[in-house]
Amino acid sequence: MKDFPIVQELHYLDNAATTQRPLQLVEAMKDYTLKFNANAHRGIYSIGEKSTEIVEDTRKKVANWINASPEEIVFTKGTTEAINIVARGLKKSKIYLTQLEHHANFVPWQQFHEVIIANYDENTDKVNFDFEKEFDVLATTYMSNVTGSILPVKELIRKAKEKRALALVDAAQVIGHKKIDVKDLGCDFLAFSAHKMYGPTGVGVLYIKKEVQELVKPLIYGGNMIKNVTLEKTELAQGIQRFEAGTMDIAGIAGFNAALDYLAQNIENFSLNEEKLTCYLLEKLDEQKIKYFGHKNSSGPVVSFVLDVHPHDVSTILDRYNVCIRAGHHCAQPLMQCLGVVATCRVSFAGYNTKEDVDKLIQGLKEARRVING
Amino acid sequence: MDELYREVLLEHYKNPQNSGKLINPDIVQKDSNPLCGDVVEFYLRLKEGKVTEVSFEGKGCVICMATSDILSEKFKGMSLDEIQSMQREEVLDILGLNLTHTRVKCAMLPLVAVKKGIIEFKSKGEKK
Numbered sequence: 001m002k003d004f005p006i007v008q009e010l011h012y013l014d015n016a017a018t019t020q021r022p023l024q025l026v027e028a029m030k031d032y033t034l035k036f037n038a039n040a041h042r043g044i045y046s047i048g049e050k051s052t053e054i055v056e057d058t059r060k061k062v063a064n065w066i067n068a069s070p071e072e073i074v075f076t077k078g079t080t081e082a083i084n085i086v087a088r089g090l091k092k093s094k095i096y097l098t099q100l101e102h103h104a105n106f107v108p109w110q111q112f113h114e115v116i117i118a119n120y121d122e123n124t125d126k127v128n129f130d131f132e133k134e135f136d137v138l139a140t141t142y143m144s145n146v147t148g149s150i151l152p153v154k155e156l157i158r159k160a161k162e163k164r165a166l167a168l169v170d171a172a173q174v175i176g177h178k179k180i181d182v183k184d185l186g187c188d189f190l191a192f193s194a195h196k197m198y199g200p201t202g203v204g205v206l207y208i209k210k211e212v213q214e215l216v217k218p219l220i221y222g223g224n225m226i227k228n229v230t231l232e233k234t235e236l237a238q239g240i241q242r243f244e245a246g247t248m249d250i251a252g253i254a255g256f257n258a259a260l261d262y263l264a265q266n267i268e269n270f271s272l273n274e275e276k277l278t279c280y281l282l283e284k285l286d287e288q289k290i291k292y293f294g295h296k297n298s299s300g301p302v303v304s305f306v307l308d309v310h311p312h313d314v315s316t317i318l319d320r321y322n323v324c325i326r327a328g329h330h331c332a333q334p335l336m337q338c339l340g341v342v343a344t345c346r347v348s349f350a351g352y353n354t355k356e357d358v359d360k361l362i363q364g365l366k367e368a369r370r371v372i373n374g
Numbered sequence: 375m376d377e378l379y380r381e382v383l384l385e386h387y388k389n390p391q392n393s394g395k396l397i398n399p400d401i402v403q404k405d406s407n408p409l410c411g412d413v414v415e416f417y418l419r420l421k422e423g424k425v426t427e428v429s430f431e432g433k434g435c436v437i438c439m440a441t442s443d444i445l446s447e448k449f450k451g452m453s454l455d456e457i458q459s460m461q462r463e464e465v466l467d468i469l470g471l472n473l474t475h476t477r478v479k480c481a482m483l484p485l486v487a488v489k490k491g492i493i494e495f496k497s498k499g500e501k502k
Contacts, residue, residue, distance in 0.1 A: 310410075310434060310435035310436065311410065311435075312410050312412075312434075312435040312437070312476075312477070312480060313379075313435045313436045313437075316378065316477065327410065328409055328410050328411075329408075329409075329410075329411060336411070341411075342410070342411025342412075342413075343410050343411045371384075372379065372384065372387075374384070374388075
């Protein structure tokens with residue numbers, strides 16, 4: 001893949017953690033930094049205006065990408081901050097979560113609200129919801145970062161809405177693989193990170209539907225989020241501006257802009273490639289009699305597995321083959337408890353991966369077994 | 375390749391000499407590494423301020439388990455103060471390994487656990 005020089009030599013299979021960045025993004029960030037660096041929404045001079053333009057153009061592109069309006073797009077530093085804005089900004093409520101959640105969509109709710117959990121059943125690869133239960137907010141992942149399981153989010157939100165609950169979707173894992181339409185989903189909040197869709201780290205998005213913006217108090221207070229400040233009191237700005245205190249990562253947003261263009265051009269080919277590679281990997285794991293989790297229902301290109309070698313040792317040995325996989329609990333300890341393991345090995349694909357990456361992985365796994373178990 | 379997985383370490387991993395529980399130990403301490411879920415529990419018996427017997431139980435990677443076994447042997451005959459003054463460099467020297475940042479944590483878990491146990495043991499003594 002000529003657009004991603006780093007993967008020429010590397011079998012990078014940790015894309016659920018972060019994706020690699022195309023040259024087009026590097027150029028955009030460089031161009032911005034060398035030619036236009038200035039604070040956005042402030043300076044009334046050419047490069048200041050240009051910075052503002054870049055931020056607002058990116059906001060429009062994000063809005064188009066998920067079928068929202070630009071007035072519903074808040075820039076954050078990532079998914080975690082986006083979810084924290086909602087979890088800390090809503091009044092104390094009863095939250096319905098799933099056992100598949102990443103800690104980012106679990107810990108903030110657990111800290112400040114009452115939570116109830118829909119359990120994951122590994123045998124059926126399904127989350128068992130009970131919509132007889134009372135709750136105020138459904139906060140669910142779209143796709144698990146461990147098993148790759150894709151939840152029937154639209155259907156879940158429809159049921160939540162019948163109970164007049166709010167709905168938040170953690171789209172961090174799905175956003176780089178599948179187009180999302182917030183109107184079709186019917187969610188009130190959607191959170192994701194640029195760096196899982198070929199963009200830079202340090203930039204994320206919170207979609208907040210217009211009708212519910214007033215229900216959420218800002219998380220961070222300071223410059224740029226106010227209407228008027230006097231010695232006695234501060235009147236906050238209206239709309240999304242309230243959620244964007246302080247200076248943003250504008251170079252990152254310029255990079256994100258290029259990444260969105262890149263993904264728009266490539267998402268169909270990329271997701272087809274990822275699907276084929278996932279099938280190929282599962283076949284190879286079966287051949288090696290290596291146990292993997294989930295993948296019995298609709299799933300994305302993320303596969304967790306365990307073998308008779310500790311995941312850390314597997315990962316260290318694979319590194320010698322230039323194969324990068326993830327080893328650990330993947331910030332999903334409640335799910336690990338359900339799977340009955342403390343850690344797994346995880347492979348996650350992006351558009352630039354190839355069959356050769358999988359072949360190298362399998363070769364490395366054989367070697368790990370040979371080295372450790374003899 | 376395998377400096378990291380050379381025979382001597384794998385031998386400690388596969389056939390640890392100091393695994394198991396002690397009956398009536400003076401110090402028992404469990405600790406885990408949240409990153410990878412490695413767990414160790416150490417048992418120490420003392421006589422006249424020195425460690426006479428050490429054993430451990432645990433589940434983890436080669437580095438963590440082999441280090442547990444090697445350090446168990448090393449602790450025997452040491453005073454509690456001597457163990458408390460042991461630093462990370464000393465552990466890495468004993469292992470003879472050049473570990474990456476994340477894997478250093480695997481190697482340090484056994485010493486971290488035992489040091490915690492010693493602090494607990496000493497604070498109990500003070501209360502008495």
